[in-house]
Amino acid sequence: MNQAIQSELIPAQGAVYYLFGATGDLAKRKLFPALFSLYKEGKLTENFAVVGLARRSRANEQFRQDVYESIVEFCRYKVDDTELWNRFAEHFEYMPLDINNVDAFRELNKLTDELNRKFDIPDNRLFYLALAPSLFGPVSFNLRDSGMLEAKGWTRVIIEKPFGYDLPSAQELNNELSQVFKEEEIFRIDHYLGKEMVQNIQVIRFANAFFEPLWNNNYIANVQITLSETVGVEDRGGYYDKSGALRDMTQNHMLQMLTMIAMEPPSSLNGEHIRDEKVKVLRSLRPYATSEEVRANVIRGQYTSGVVKGTELPAYREEDSVNPESTTETYLAAKVAVDNFRWAGVPFYIRTGKRLPVKTTEVVIEFKSMPQNVLFAQRHDLSPNLLVIRVNPMEGIYIKVNAKTPGADNEVQPVAMEFCQSCQIGLNTPEAYERLIHDAVRGDSTYFTRWDEVAQAWEFVDRIAAAWKESQDDLHMYPAGSWGPEAADKLLAADGFHWWPVNGQEEDNVIWVSNSGK
Numbered sequence: 001m002n003q004a005i006q007s008e009l010i011p012a013q014g015a016v017y018y019l020f021g022a023t024g025d026l027a028k029r030k031l032f033p034a035l036f037s038l039y040k041e042g043k044l045t046e047n048f049a050v051v052g053l054a055r056r057s058r059a060n061e062q063f064r065q066d067v068y069e070s071i072v073e074f075c076r077y078k079v080d081d082t083e084l085w086n087r088f089a090e091h092f093e094y095m096p097l098d099i100n101n102v103d104a105f106r107e108l109n110k111l112t113d114e115l116n117r118k119f120d121i122p123d124n125r126l127f128y129l130a131l132a133p134s135l136f137g138p139v140s141f142n143l144r145d146s147g148m149l150e151a152k153g154w155t156r157v158i159i160e161k162p163f164g165y166d167l168p169s170a171q172e173l174n175n176e177l178s179q180v181f182k183e184e185e186i187f188r189i190d191h192y193l194g195k196e197m198v199q200n201i202q203v204i205r206f207a208n209a210f211f212e213p214l215w216n217n218n219y220i221a222n223v224q225i226t227l228s229e230t231v232g233v234e235d236r237g238g239y240y241d242k243s244g245a246l247r248d249m250t251q252n253h254m255l256q257m258l259t260m261i262a263m264e265p266p267s268s269l270n271g272e273h274i275r276d277e278k279v280k281v282l283r284s285l286r287p288y289a290t291s292e293e294v295r296a297n298v299i300r301g302q303y304t305s306g307v308v309k310g311t312e313l314p315a316y317r318e319e320d321s322v323n324p325e326s327t328t329e330t331y332l333a334a335k336v337a338v339d340n341f342r343w344a345g346v347p348f349y350i351r352t353g354k355r356l357p358v359k360t361t362e363v364v365i366e367f368k369s370m371p372q373n374v375l376f377a378q379r380h381d382l383s384p385n386l387l388v389i390r391v392n393p394m395e396g397i398y399i400k401v402n403a404k405t406p407g408a409d410n411e412v413q414p415v416a417m418e419f420c421q422s423c424q425i426g427l428n429t430p431e432a433y434e435r436l437i438h439d440a441v442r443g444d445s446t447y448f449t450r451w452d453e454v455a456q457a458w459e460f461v462d463r464i465a466a467a468w469k470e471s472q473d474d475l476h477m478y479p480a481g482s483w484g485p486e487a488a489d490k491l492l493a494a495d496g497f498h499w500w501p502v503n504g505q506e507e508d509n510v511i512w513v514s515n516s517g518k
């Protein structure tokens with residue numbers, strides 16, 4: 001049986017979850033809510049414990065109250081069952097610990113023995129590092145030196161992004177981790193891989209006879225991937241100013257989505273086989289050979305102040321903890337070539353940005369136009385066929401076809417046939433973090449990034465960063481609330497294409513056949 005199917009059948013085993021960074025933002029917004037959802041859905045057996053770890057002091061009761069408040073605010077499930085909540089909360093403990101103090105880890109080992117006995121846990125240990133990357137190495141060494149990794153069951157570590165700042169720093173980090181953990185014990189998070197519709201890409205591609213045969217350069221004109229955000233940098237200005245859209249979104253989420261679109265069918269659904277195919281795509285990305293090539297193919301921008309729905313929004317340079325003269329990009333659009341047999345000649349256009357008009361993640365597959373000698377095509381400006389995969393916040397797909405306008409004489413009209421998944425079952429699909437934590441506990445690393453993928457992605461991105469370092473002349477400014485620099489439109493126009501409208505911007509002339517009530 002293949003590993004993915006097999007792991008679906010493996011229930012999550014009992015384990016202690018060590019949450020390093022338990023007083024931080026990620027734990028509050030994503031991790032506690034994810035654990036509660038898993039518990040509510042019966043995906044956590046009763047034999048588990050969660051140990052919150054950070055430097056500041058917290059009594060257990062206070063910690064459980066923090067967890068409760070985070071769930072009330074951020075979880076997709078309501079805490080409306082007091083008995084269930086009390087049972088869940090009983091599994092939570094807090095221990096103050098400074099990562100640099102190995103003695104504290106020895107105390108943690110003692111606490112683990114108590115928790116294993118109390119909840120009948122088979123001594124499996126999952127370490128979640130919701131910490132600044134500079135602490136990933138020290139925490140790993142102290143886990144090893146304190147005996148925390150000498151468990152009777154399995155030990156696994158989930159690492160948050162960013163995994164390094166460039167290839168050398170990622171390599172250094174990986175060397176540190178691999179002195180302590182085996183590759184199969186390291187689960188590198190890219191939360192986009194935990195999204196329902198990103199995982200659905202494989203099903204849409206490989207389970208539909210009318211897509212897979214067309215999935216190549218004979219039929220596809222271009223691919224567009226948009227990850228747009230309406231928010232600015234919120235309270236993460238300090239981190240973002242050193243990172244920018246290239247490192248924050250492109251090296252990881254955008255390139256990972258591109259691999260899901262472009263990969264060859266894997267030889268099985270085994271996680272390693274899938275990751276083998278993804279890394280081949282990353283190896284096939286055509287590197288930009290010169291700084292001029294970078295400038296010609298990669299557009300960067302930064303938002304200035306703007307007014308959105310009557311609210312004045314500050315410029316990026318006015319945000320908290322951002323250098324007032326910062327040249328960090330908050331927008332990136334690029335034309336990427338995948339140099340392999342399947343994709344030769346098909347441009348992949350990717351774009352991401354903060355303070356854009358709409359929050360959406362979408363993939364558009366634009367098919368080649370019909371030959372112009374067909375009667376209809378001669379008389380009408382036919383729109384190309386599209387397959388659009390909506391990842392977030394709306395989840396679903398639609399295909400755009402051409403059909404005769406009913407009753408009219410040879411009039412042709414674009415028709416969009418939509419399956420809106422989130423309209424069908426509500427916006428209650430599992431959060432990415434729920435799936436990924438659940439997968440890690442079951443030992444399924446399919447939707448985590450393997451080291452060779454991370455390294456390959458950095459290699460591609462580092463060339464762009466190096467070219468950008470030479471001069472900042474090509475940094476385009478765009479007002480908050482706009483669609484980013486015009487140069488990004490010109491990138492496509494030069495090839496005879498344009499960005500297709502995304503969710504919320506639908507064109508007027510299209511007839512929608514949809515379950516969304518459109």
Ligand SMILES: NC(=O)C1=CN([C@@H]2O[C@H](COP(=O)(O)OP(=O)(O)OC[C@H]3O[C@@H](n4cnc5c(N)ncnc54)[C@H](OP(=O)(O)O)[C@@H]3O)[C@@H](O)[C@H]2O)C=CC1
Pocket residue numbers: 020021022023024025026027029053054055056097098099100129130131132133160161162
């Ligand atoms: N927040 C988000 O939305 C996202 C975050 N991430 C990544 O997740 C990680 C955590 O981010 P986030 O939660 O926002 O960060 P925060 O700054 O909010 O939290 C950092 C945590 O680390 C703890 N900490 C810091 N130093 C030590 C130390 N020496 N010993 C023990 N604990 C320490 C802090 O607690 P204390 O001060 O009490 O010690 C706090 O709990 C980062 O790698 C980030 O890039 C990734 C994607 C999104």
Ligand SMILES: O=C1O[C@H](COP(=O)(O)O)[C@@H](O)[C@H](O)[C@H]1O
Pocket residue numbers: 229248249361392
């Ligand atoms: O990893 C990150 O992702 C978020 C966007 O995630 P989404 O699931 O809301 O689309 C982004 O805001 C953040 O800057 C980045 O670090």
